[in-house]
Amino acid sequence: MPKIVDPEARRRAVAQAVLTVVARHGLEHASLRNVAEEAGLAIGSIRHYFADHDELMTFTMRELSRRIGERIRTHAERLLAPDADIDRRAATEELLAEFLPLDDTRREEAVLWITFTAATHTRAELRPHAAEMQQDMHALIVRVLSEAQRMGGLPAGLDADLEAHRLAALLDGLTLQAALLPDRMPPEQQRQVLRRHLDALTSGR
Known part of the structure; x- marks a missing residue:
């Protein structure tokens, strides 16, 4: 009996192969041949799931975004639940910390995301998703700040949209520094900078 293959699972496995190649050697080495070799597939199998290299790269960028987004959504649902009995300040910090490269997994994701977003300068097919990711991030931060205002945790006159920017x-700045110069921006220092910024917001400074 022929083996049944889940197309979406196979596409995600190929995307993981892309990410592995990019993490090791850079985006320029993520050819169909190298990706197929990493995934243990024939090039023809890759072409069965992706029309061309551009579609593969776009899907991979979306897959990376999906992984990051799932973790962030878990924190957001907990923080923004109307009847949540939690320390909202601590929960807010933990949600925002998910954007930072505070461990090996998030550091690798940060380097990959920086690599893909830098490529949007010359690869137009990647630009819409990079813009979408930034818009989603902005919208989420606005929601978090607005909810904190509603609960009395932030000054009523705070411009949530501006502060979200x-x-x-x-x-973004902490992520770039920590991804490129991890010894100069270790996890605890990233947290300290984020915490100091949240303190300033709370006090209205």
Whole structure:
């Protein structure tokens, strides 16, 4: 009896092979041949699931985003639940910390995300998803800040939209520094910078 293959699971396995190749050798080495070799498949099998190299790269970027997003959504659902009996300040910090490379997994994801977003300069097919990811991040931070305002944890006059841009810029900057220079920006220092920024927001400074 022929083996039944889950197409979506196979596509995700191929995307993982792309990520492995990119993490080791860079995006320029993620050819169909190298990806097929990493995945243990024939090139023809890769072409069965992806029309071309551009589609494969776009799917891989979305898969990376999906993995990051799933962790963030878990924190967001807990924090934004209307009847949540939690320390909201601590929960907010933990949610935002998911954007930072605080362990090996998140550091590798950060390096991969930086690699893919840098490639949008020359690979137009990747730009829409990079923009979508940034928009989703901004919308989530606005929701978190607005809810904190509603609960009295932040000053009522705070411009949530502007502060979301500031916070996103801080997270992006910390991620870039920690991914490229991990010895100069270790996890605890990243947390300290984030915590100091949240303290300033709380006090209205």
